[in-house]
Amino acid sequence: MQIQTLVLKATCVAILTLLTLRPAVSAAEVAPLERSVVHRADGSPVSFLAEAGARGTQDALIILQGTGCREVSDNPSAGRVAELLAPDRRLVLINQPGVIAGADLELVDGCPTDYWERSTLHQRTLDMLLVVAELRRSDWWSGKLVLFGGSEGGAVVALAAALIPETQAAIVFSSGTGMTVRELIRRALPPPVAAELDAQIAAARENPSGGTRWAGLSYKWWADAADVMPARALALSSAPILLIHGAQDTSSPVEAARAGRDYLTTAGKDVAYFEYPALDHFMREVGGEDRLPEVMEDARRWLAGVVRR
Template sequence: MIRNLRYFAPLALAGFIATTPAAAEPQLFETPRTDGSTIHWALDLPDAGEKVGLIVIAQGSGCAAAMQSGSMQQARAAFGNLAALTVEKYGVRQGDNPADDHMDCSQAFREHHTVSQRVADYSQIIDSLRDAPWWNGKLVLFGGSEGGIVMAMLAPEVQADAGILISTGGGVPFGQMVRQSIPQEGWPTVDATFEKARQNPNSTELWAGQSLRFWADVIDRRASDYMLRADTSFLLIQGGRDASGAVNVARAVSDQFSEAGRCNLTYWELPGLDHGMADANGTSRMADVLSQAHFWLSANIAADNSAFCISG
């Protein structure tokens, strides 16, 4: 039987990021959607002097611009040897940084932001770059939380070579993961809200900082279903203290890959870290996690996934 590699990773590379930093300011672009609205996106090219791979860096939830997140900036720095693409959500422009990035959002964001819309936007921009003279053809996806499920959904569409997903869970439908992250007494409210969303899939009414349109689009999606359709080499990273997604949800992804005889998943479980990769003292370990992810990527990006299969 063939099974995927599953192991628990220590944080052994604290504070070290071995990359070639990008030198120039990101280039900003605008591209029309088919409905006439505008996709705002940015491309950050390293001063490499040769063809490079492309990493798509996807932000989590909320309506702040992509690089307003410290974690996103760290991710860009960790993979500075690659060209980096960031794409803003529907109704968001570069530089947007509302005081409350879940409540102070534009009407356009409320009416159109969904994970499937994000996937469509990323696909459109990636396809437009396929013949770029600087791109060597290698494609890496990186996302955390909401951005993780978006990158999982995107992977089979764009035939990504590698995907790094942090705090994504993924082994059960998204709605079920949300449900189990709250006290049991709140489940009836969650169940009623999700059913209302299914019945009103275009509603802009808010629940938990997102529109019912958003919830209707995402609650029945399971990240692992999309991952299993892809030949992408995945690294799934889960904190053991993540209150937004229990570790059993991420472990289920590893189990599903094993049961399917797939060898393209590496699973790291970091027991002391939370959803944002902070330890019990509140100290961020994101840089350490990204350092290890960088070395994992270096070892995997040029490799045939089958080389990492083991028999048993």
């Protein structure tokens, strides 16, 4: 039990938890969110939310959170990032597979059954494509889009950016893109737990089931994600790319972010890399001082310099 608890804690951090940036934005700073649903080919729903209000034609900002089945509208950090980064863009948030805004779902190990059965990096990528297809039908959308992903959401942004032609910029936050998920997690886990990793991944590939879980994630997730290196997909995008990382990040080791920068640079991509020597996964100093506003101001200036309005 002690080992399993340690695995769960360490891996959920290593896979880059919910974009839990602090302090939370107040409700007055975020426009109301409207719940919407699109459907996959098999009829299953993809739940997303977009800022409400008639404000004329607008560009969009999609923010993707990390792992976990928390309903995205319950995560105030996304609103804070949107307010700091691009308050003039309309915020769009996409729920994890199996998580439906406002629905009262039966939970297994704290999450809906459909979350365990569907949540993978590639399913999240496909879900984003469906949501963008729906945005194209919206009267308010200008056809211009910025992608921002934190933690696991950064990996999804990397996978999706080249597939969405309207992407003007892709921002990857606290997410090491230059290593496979397997290697990233191996570096973040305590050695006794890391020693189990390859065997667990092999077992997941033999039985990629949502009903079997290790370290807080389904075998289906592990089988899908283990050997994904997000920078490979991100290198296919023609959009400007910004990687943001704290050198004191113990959840997503900074070496993985540097490797992503090097891979993209070698591939000839338009990539900027902002590394903050004193900051951690959440852009805080060792004493807990929150530096997210300064980091997002740097990102905002970069965005203004690469995106034509």
